[in-house]
Amino acid sequence: MTRGVFEHQLEKLQELLLIMSSQVEGNLVATAVALQHADHTRSQELIEADAHMNAAYIHIEQTCLGLIATQQPKARDLRLITAVMTIGGELERINDYAKGVAKINLHLGHEPRLTAVADLCAMAEKARLMLTQGMNAFLARDAAQAYAVHAADAEIDALYTQIQQDLLAAILTNVQHTTQANKLMWAAHNLERAGDRIGNICERIVFLVTGELIELPTAVRPP
Amino acid sequence: MLSQLRWRIAIPFAILVLLVSGITAYVANQPVCRGDPACLRITLWVGAGVMAITAVTLAFILSARITRPIKELTGATQRILSGDRHARIMRYGRDETGEFIRTYNQLIDQDSQIINELTEERDQLASVLAYMADGVIIADAYGYVRQVNPAAMRLLGTTEKKALGRPIAETLRHHQLIGLWQQCQREKEEQIAAVEVGRDLFLQAVVTPVMRRGSLVYLVILQDLTTIRRLETIRRDFISNISHELRTPLASLRAVVETLQDGALADPPAATRFLSRAEHEVDTLTQMVEELLELSRIESGRVPLKLSATAVRDLIQQPLERFRAQARRDEVQLVVKIPDDLPLVLADASRVQQVVNNLVHNALKFTPHGEVTVSAFADSDAPRAVRDKLAGAPPSVVIAVADTGVGIPAEDLPRIFERFYKSDRARTRGRGGTGLGLAIARHIVQAHNGRIWAESKEGKGSTFYFSLRTS
Numbered sequence A: 001m002t003r004g005v006f007e008h009q010l011e012k013l014q015e016l017l018l019i020m021s022s023q024v025e026g027n028l029v030a031t032a033v034a035l036q037h038a039d040h041t042r043s044q045e046l047i048e049a050d051a052h053m054n055a056a057y058i059h060i061e062q063t064c065l066g067l068i069a070t071q072q073p074k075a076r077d078l079r080l081i082t083a084v085m086t087i088g089g090e091l092e093r094i095n096d097y098a099k100g101v102a103k104i105n106l107h108l109g110h111e112p113r114l115t116a117v118a119d120l121c122a123m124a125e126k127a128r129l130m131l132t133q134g135m136n137a138f139l140a141r142d143a144a145q146a147y148a149v150h151a152a153d154a155e156i157d158a159l160y161t162q163i164q165q166d167l168l169a170a171i172l173t174n175v176q177h178t179t180q181a182n183k184l185m186w187a188a189h190n191l192e193r194a195g196d197r198i199g200n201i202c203e204r205i206v207f208l209v210t211g212e213l214i215e216l217p218t219a220v221r222p223p
Numbered sequence B: 001m002l003s004q005l006r007w008r009i010a011i012p013f014a015i016l017v018l019l020v021s022g023i024t025a026y027v028a029n030q031p032v033c034r035g036d037p038a039c040l041r042i043t044l045w046v047g048a049g050v051m052a053i054t055a056v057t058l059a060f061i062l063s064a065r066i067t068r069p070i071k072e073l074t075g076a077t078q079r080i081l082s083g084d085r086h087a088r089i090m091r092y093g094r095d096e097t098g099e100f101i102r103t104y105n106q107l108i109d110q111d112s113q114i115i116n117e118l119t120e121e122r123d124q125l126a127s128v129l130a131y132m133a134d135g136v137i138i139a140d141a142y143g144y145v146r147q148v149n150p151a152a153m154r155l156l157g158t159t160e161k162k163a164l165g166r167p168i169a170e171t172l173r174h175h176q177l178i179g180l181w182q183q184c185q186r187e188k189e190e191q192i193a194a195v196e197v198g199r200d201l202f203l204q205a206v207v208t209p210v211m212r213r214g215s216l217v218y219l220v221i222l223q224d225l226t227t228i229r230r231l232e233t234i235r236r237d238f239i240s241n242i243s244h245e246l247r248t249p250l251a252s253l254r255a256v257v258e259t260l261q262d263g264a265l266a267d268p269p270a271a272t273r274f275l276s277r278a279e280h281e282v283d284t285l286t287q288m289v290e291e292l293l294e295l296s297r298i299e300s301g302r303v304p305l306k307l308s309a310t311a312v313r314d315l316i317q318q319p320l321e322r323f324r325a326q327a328r329r330d331e332v333q334l335v336v337k338i339p340d341d342l343p344l345v346l347a348d349a350s351r352v353q354q355v356v357n358n359l360v361h362n363a364l365k366f367t368p369h370g371e372v373t374v375s376a377f378a379d380s381d382a383p384r385a386v387r388d389k390l391a392g393a394p395p396s397v398v399i400a401v402a403d404t405g406v407g408i409p410a411e412d413l414p415r416i417f418e419r420f421y422k423s424d425r426a427r428t429r430g431r432g433g434t435g436l437g438l439a440i441a442r443h444i445v446q447a448h449n450g451r452i453w454a455e456s457k458e459g460k461g462s463t464f465y466f467s468l469r470t471s
Helices: A002-036 A040-071 A075-108 A116-140 A145-150 A153-173 A175-210 B005-029 B037-081 B098-133 B150-156 B168-170 B176-186 B225-263 B268-299 B312-330 B349-365 B384-389 B435-446
Strands: B136-141 B147-148 B191-198 B201-212 B216-226 B308-310 B332-338 B344-348 B370-378 B397-403 B452-456 B461-469
Touching: A002 A040, A002 A075, A002 A116, A002 A175, A002 B168, A002 B176, A002 B312, A040 B384, A075 A116, A075 A175, A116 A145, A116 A153, A116 A175, A145 A153, A145 A175, A153 A175, A175 B312, A175 B397, B005 B037, B136 B168, B147 B168, B150 B168, B150 B216, B168 B176, B168 B216, B176 B191, B176 B201, B176 B216, B201 B225, B225 B268, B268 B435, B308 B312, B308 B349, B308 B452, B312 B332, B312 B344, B312 B349, B312 B370, B312 B397, B344 B349, B344 B461, B349 B397, B349 B461, B435 B452, B435 B461
Parallel strands: B332 B370
Antiparallel strands: B136 B147, B136 B216, B191 B201, B201 B216, B308 B344, B370 B397, B397 B461, B452 B461
16 A cells, blocks of 8 residues: 555656646747747746746655655666656756746847847747657656657757857847847857756656666767 | 245254154163163164264255355356356245345346446447547546546547546646646636647637536546637738738828829929829729629629630630730740640639639749749649549649749748738739739639649749649
């Protein structure tokens, strides 16, 4: 019976993580779209919502610690609990990046956005997709899928380089664009970091499934 | 009285006791034994021994008779448990066990009737759920999925195996859907929201808490509003497009009039130029209004078609003649490829000429230099891709207008037949046109029961096809 209770607790823990990740997925896209449309209200909401994400992470962490202390989990169960804790931490950081983009939107005011902002949205959408698929791999305990998602980070990096070039070109054609381009560069950097964090999540999933803690090189091929 | 079990046990024993004690008394009374205590003792011992042995035998026989129906009952119950719901005990007496077996049979009959009714009801519900267009998920009070129907699995991209018995968040996945579900869990009230799950999936989600015999379940209903939403987008785009298309010539007219008022009238050459500009804008407006009226007439089916057997060459030749001069000026080659042995088609000649006219006009407009080819072929001679498009259609002739122009971006291709849809506003501006040509062409072809479609590669050119039934 105690086994049953523990398994139920693990399921609930996994659910907490999933709810948190779905929120972060939504925030990533919402923050980029708000930036594109200079939607300050939405950005303000996102900045305030960051506190919820922090609270969600603390809740997850406490649940994990409670489970370790009371159930003395072994092997796979222990890996699951530590993986959830680490992934929760990464999600919390990713949401901080989303918040960073929201702050940049507030700084930019209502001036018309440069066209590169469309690529920023594409970047956020890619990151969201990666995160969704990463969590699919987590649910299915599928290491191969986690590898594939990790490899997709290269697309985000490519978009990042593209945005940098476009913004530089925008500055060269009109010096007045410098301030905005500089800030958008930061926003893009935030999203690029978010992509890296999703890569970390994938590494953690591989650890959960195989028990091997490895650092995946970028553009790795599944074995 | 004799059918009762206790008598059926008691009476044999009573007979036994009477019989054996009778015989013993009789033997003890015989002259051989009378007065001899040893003989008397032996007789009593033998009598007691016989009674004991017979009693044990009798007890065995009687208990076997009592346990037999119980064993049969156990056997029948085991068969029922292992799935044979028709197992019954047909042989039973009129005693207590018989009574018990009869009652037991009744109980099983009643149970299987209830089970049948429930199964039927469940099957009905299951088929309703299975064929419903809306997605339905049922979750228990703890948020675990108890049931999920095929529509929900399709909409959320999950399987029964992945969803059943797992937390509902793993099935919903989207943060707004999960948020809605959490809100319902908190407030215990129905929650409704429209949620954009993906770029091409727009759902209306309803989460309802349902009290069922003391336990709470949650009902999640997902309605697919993608099509409705797309229609709404088309309607909105149409309004904004038509306003834009009307405003442009009007603004231009206004500028002309103001310039004339500001003194250009005094300068006759300039005034003439402005007036011809005004005339051009009025023409554009008139043409657009006429085309709109035409479109609405065709759409509402108020224009009867005068169908007759017509040669394909007649449908193409006349519109082409009008474009020859323009093509020469633009250095575009106008090529016509019509085989001589084409069957006649059923068409309203003037209408179909309008279609060809619109298609060739477009082709020339988007081909700065190169080639525009108008060809016709029977569906049996058509390439495979074309035959696929005509699957299920009656025998037809296909007319194709191909150009080597700028092409159409893939994401615009599905929408080009919409009214006012222009693929790239910046690029198409200055090439004129009302944005109604293809919409009109589509309606005319559809009124002929034909099909119209386009293929294109950006930068390589486009080909428009339409089919007409042979007569």
